[in-house]
Amino acid sequence: MSVPVVKLNSGYEMPILGYGTWQSNPGEVGEAVKCAIDIGYRHIDGAWVYQNEKEIGQALTEKYAEGKIQRKDLFLTSKLWNIDHEPKNVKEECKETLKLLQTDYLDLYLMHWPFSFHKTEARDIIPKDDQGNVMYTYTHYLDTWKAMEELQKEGLVRSIGLSNFNEYQIDKVIAHGRITPAVHQIECHPYLNEESHLKYCRQKGIAVTAYAPLGSPTRPWGLPEEPKVLEDPTLKRIAEKYGKTTAHIAIRFQIDRGVIVIPKSVKSPRIKSNYEVFDFQLSSDDLDAIRNVNKNWRGLSFDFAGKGHKYWAWHPNYSED
Template structure:
């Protein structure tokens, strides 16, 4: 099955699978078996992050699949992300080394700045002020990026990129860097199709990685009555047309747009179902229909840091 997954090519020539397993919200005790199962059926890209606090267990899964001969290291593509409290340049190399130790790897295939804004260093992962508000740091993401370039040059990661950056932040980064970001990992689904930002990134040879492509129905802050993407009658109808599930339809929508797509699941049947999208293609009309659902329906706004000067969604900027 692995051979069915197309590859995209980054601006540095590295090839990367267009489909992978997301691990946000995958609990310890569940994520190890999920990763092992996904790899056994053909997933070759695992998306991780320090803040998910499950990298040691993912590392255990990776170690086992290598020992069992299921895959070789060079056949897997592992992404991780630098957390906001580690933006200070002197903290970047220790951060990636911690991730490598946790994942039991010698190198990453892709390392991202998780968000463009920095939080107070050397304390809690979600630092707060005495009044309970989020504690900020004034580290400039351009300085963080220089340290990201350094860890790539040292061979600790093959590619570097960003996540949740808006157009203005990407423009500034491109003007002040020697290595352009390989990808911008952003929230993308039919209710937030990100067409403007995707078009801009494509023009700059920055690949899009789509997170929460299923609309993140299990997000912790979901409220009763929030729209559920996979229950949308028009998406359900498309599923019936193609004899596919609503999830398979919206995943294929991203893949056909050329976006790396990383749905999260720890349920074997869903991991398998999410991967079963290579035997059909949506028509141009159906893609246009899905495009028309856009309502700026962002579900991961990071409101707790909305007043930070580098918050990517707090200004009128896509």
């Protein structure tokens, strides 16, 4: 089955459905990626901070060796982590990811968050001082972005983009950078439908990727009282109507809005099920019904590590002026 594509402002095409690899641990992610490719996924979303790119790279190399796919058949995304926002470090981390994935280029490279951390000798993912405080640096994301532009210029990456930014920050990147971001990757699901932001990105010519499209039910810091997207009565009713699961409906909700979507699972039946969303289309009434369950509920703000930084995107009335 051919997956529809989204044409990026860089001129490249990105499959609208991808396979996400966050929380896919070493020892299981390789087999999961190979399973996804066998099913038909051609878009793999990853990041250095997930600490699983080496195994993904090995899995991809094994699939190439089978002769069924080539590198050019895949769309590979990775992300620059917060400890390497200093311009001098950007190319180094990108090259490390290329080496881990065993590839000469990335199809898309994103700035994972707009704020930066201190880079320790041990390269701690969230560096903390002796008192347990997150060790921030204040490299401006514009300086980081300009270094990422050089990666595209050199051919190490085909497209560059952002993740977890607000519109003030995106406007700043567009105004002061040479390249408009090709993609903005954000948390997006029926309880956080981001309708206004999708409209904003369309106006700017930026494609949107929805991560946690099922509400990230297995996120490690989930609490019992938090809403569960896949148990929503409206989604259940619509799923029954189409003979589908609520996960199918949540994924199709993004596709029918033109949003790239990257559901994640390491279980082969679920990986297969998440791909089975191209044999139906939601009606406009059903899309509106799903829009109406929006709660503006964000489960993955990274506030425990980012809220103390001035560039964390969700400060009320955000401004750098």
